[in-house]
Amino acid sequence: MLKISVIGTGYVGLITGVGFALKGHEVVCIDNNKEKVEMINNKQPPIFEEGLQEAMNKVVLSKLSASSDLRKAVLDSDVSFICVGTPCSEEGKCDLTAVESVSKEIAFALKEKKAFHVVVVKSTVVPSTTEKVVLPLLEGNSGKKLGEFGLCMNPETLREGFALQDFLNPDRVILGLKHDETKKVMEKVYENFSSPKFFCGFSEAEMIKYASNSLLATKISFINEVGNICKKLGIDTYTVSKGVGLDKRISPFFLNAGLGFGGSCFPKDVSALISKGKELGVKTLLLDSVMEVNELQPKVFLDLIKSKTELKGKKVGVLGLAFKGGTDDIRESRSIPVIKMLLDEQAVILAHDPKAEENMKKEFPEISYADSAQQTIDSSEIILILTDWNEFSSLDFKDKLVFDARNILKNKPVNYEGLSW
Ligand SMILES: NC(=O)c1ccc[n+]([C@@H]2O[C@H](COP(=O)([O-])OP(=O)(O)OC[C@H]3O[C@@H](n4cnc5c(N)ncnc54)[C@H](O)[C@@H]3O)[C@@H](O)[C@H]2O)c1
DSSP states (O other): OOEEEEEOOSHHHHHHHHHHHHTTOEEEEEOSOHHHHHHHHTTOOSSOOTTHHHHHHHHBTTTEEEESOHHHHHHHOSEEEEOOOOOBOTTSOBOOHHHHHHHHHHHHHHHHOOSOOEEEEOSOOOTTHIIIIIHHHHHHHHSOOBTTBEEEEOOOOOOTTSHHHHHHSOSOEEEEEOOHHHHHHHHHHTTTOOSOEEEEOHHHHHHHHHHHHHHHHHHHHHHHHHHHHHHHHTOOHHHHHHHHHTSTTTOSTTOOOSSOOOSSSHHHHHHHHHHHHHHTTOOOHHHHHHHHHHHHHHHHHHHHHHHHOOOTTOEEEEEOOSSSTTOOOOTTOTHHHHHHHHHHTTOEEEEEOTTTHHHHHHHOTTSEEOSSHHHHHHTOSEEEEOSOOGGGTTOOOTTOEEEESSOOOSSOOSSEEESOO
16 A cells, blocks of 8 residues: 555545545645645545545544645655646636646655655646646756656546545546556556556646546537527427437437536636647637537526516525535536526525535625525525536425426426426
8 A cells, every 4th residue: 555645635636535545545635725634634524525524534544634744745655646726717728826836846845755756647737737847847846857756647537426436436547657667656556446547648648638528518518509409499308318328329428408517627628628729729619619508508598587587676596506416516607607697687586505505605695595495495486496406306396487407307397497408
């Protein structure tokens, strides 16, 4: 078993740390947010993720600890995973500020270290970043050449809401690396994972992540466009998706028509790939459209609502604020543009989400929040379902007018409108 340091303990870093600890490694999680560090050491998950509390109860103190001392963590471990955020800059580019700063700090520690150490980039970074940004920072600030330390690009493919399960049983482990010694260490890191290991170069590993996310986002925008046509024709899009998904070449996944994709990955990763393409003089017609369809979808939903009812002064119950069910993450949630448009229409909003209310209160302090979904329904004139939380699927909507943007209801209420079905 190895000693692993995980730098950046957000959604990916914490799951990575807990996941490796469950697999038997000794892990230290590093974050510059002291509050998070304290919470982790007290076995309190700073984020909501199914099964995380139980897993932390098992591994914190025995196999996992948290700290803000990056230097010590690198000196005391065999491998360091970089898991800091790579948000979208104003121009849609991949913002590498945190990756650069952490790479430098790791390099300073490497300078002091005699033993072989492998640095792994797990953050999603645009192709050529590991080779052209991370490597020069590591070499330049450690005084060592690649080979004297190891470098690997290992993108993460977990889905929030299923994060631990995905981390522990990924479809494949992508490992972009150059040297045999690094390969041996990474094989040891992943020795208790039965998933296939796919070895390639740094930039191929980076591009596999972008191509995968962009293809999944494309499927969503594709089915949303098909769904918008189906709606006008009175065709049930979900029956169409089922029929299409039976084709093995297509697969049934990511063909759920609805409000579009949000979250911390798809929007920013597709934007970053578009931006890289433009920088290289490559036209990105398809990816531009994927984003355009996604931006349009909340507007299509609002137009549907407005075609059935007045919004000014209406009590509107919003069910779902997280970007999808199973998480408290509201980054790029499609609920945000919908709420903005409802406010422009002067609707009176009462919102509820099982886990994401506290995060959304920071974004929209001016709207009201309910303690339960049923209270939201009872106190509102019309109901909008914006997130696919399981617990919304069998509520009693009475005779309220329901606009569903996620198609999750087991029984359709009497007054029901699906977004694109
Ligand atoms: N969230 C996902 O579902 C997901 C899935 C796959 C890949 N990714 C990628 O993984 C990366 C991390 O995403 P995330 O959602 O976990 O981000 P996040 O914002 O939740 O977490 C980043 C963490 O890094 C910490 N941090 C920032 N700068 C630091 C520094 N200098 N030193 C120490 N800690 C620092 C922050 O405090 C934060 O806790 C991104 O590149 C993202 O694209 C995310």
